[in-house]
Amino acid sequence: MAMPLDNKGNNTLYRWRWAGKTLKGRVVRGELIASNKAEAEKTLHNQHIIIRQLARKRFTRGMGRVNSRDIMLFSRQVATLIRAGVPILQALQVVAQTQKKPVMNKLIQDVMHDISAGASVTQALKRHPKYFDPLFCHLVAAGEQSGTLDTMLERIATYQESNESIKRKVKKALVYPTAVIAVGIGVSALLLINVVPQFEALFNGFDAELPAMTRATIMLSEFVQAWWQWAAAAMLITITVCIQAIRRSPSIAFRVHQFALRLPILGSLLNKSAVARYARTLATTFSAGVPLVDALTSAAGATGNRVYEKAVISTRDDVSGGLPLHIAMRMSGQFPPLVIQMVGIGEEAGALDAMLDRVAEYYEDEVSTVVDNLTTLLEPFILVLLGGMVGFLVISMYLPVFELGGAM
Known part of the structure; x- marks a missing residue:
């Protein structure tokens, strides 16, 4: 029986709750996933279960998403x-x-x-x-050929854990200040749209000239009230266009990544995370017996940065031409001298995978340190920035009240 298809052509699966008995009369119950009732019944019959109840759970439609x-x-x-x-x-x-x-x-x-x-x-x-991805398939193929599939799968899981840890740390460094600044802008916009007009109506009854700070705030409020929908739409469209341009144009993506690597503090974080992921990927694939050229191909896509991806591809081409890895890395002009030296030592000692693991561990620790320092440095700066934004609006609104009270 063919599975039902959703609107996108995918098989629609559901979660089914069942209860029944085994052939020995033991009462059992549980849940399973199937596309329809007949398939669920067949699955339970194959497990020698006598079905007493079988019902589809509510709110289970849809395929979900694999991460x-x-x-x-x-x-x-x-x-x-x-x-x-x-x-x-x-x-x-x-x-x-x-x-x-x-x-x-x-x-x-x-x-x-x-x-x-x-x-x-x-x-x-x-x-x-x-x-x-190709890295996963390369390692599984090596495991099948050597009879160590369990070891390779375990190594893949460990590698993915390390990679996800690096991604989480970078996201933490980027998301925290972005979220706090967004909240500050939202609060300021709320004050300008809803609160300042109330004060403006009050000030219209004053027979006195308003302070320059107050006049500036009122003008800003009037501008925001008249144009905030257009400004929000323009911002959304700009962000969408930029994201699509980065996704669809390799040259634009390369320039954006290149610019990000040159930013103060954040650029250091992105550089270190790219090197850590490159070293970890190359160490994992090379130690599994994957040829170095193929391992470099996998490592290029794992760096997460177009600049480093181009550098690794250049390194791969030079290695396939007969150059040692550390010389090829030096010729790319992208990798830090420390990494090149450690790779050279690993090649000379015949322990390239072990040395790459040490490089990965070192730069993963560096990423953690940079993230902690960045968070520590940004917290007071963000607090001052938000306090200044909100404080300016509050003071500018109450300043005429204070002046009026002093005159009386």
């Missing part, structure tokens, strides 16, 4: 089961039954179907490039 954390947990769970001696198909079935997201359950079921049809694990994963 990097879902893939990381999937890798670790499958690795644990394989290490315990569970065959790959059975391990995937167990992991699928634990999924709360219908889309993740469907993804695993599709992988199981491909493997059952004769595909290797790597081939099955490559059919879903949206969720399993």
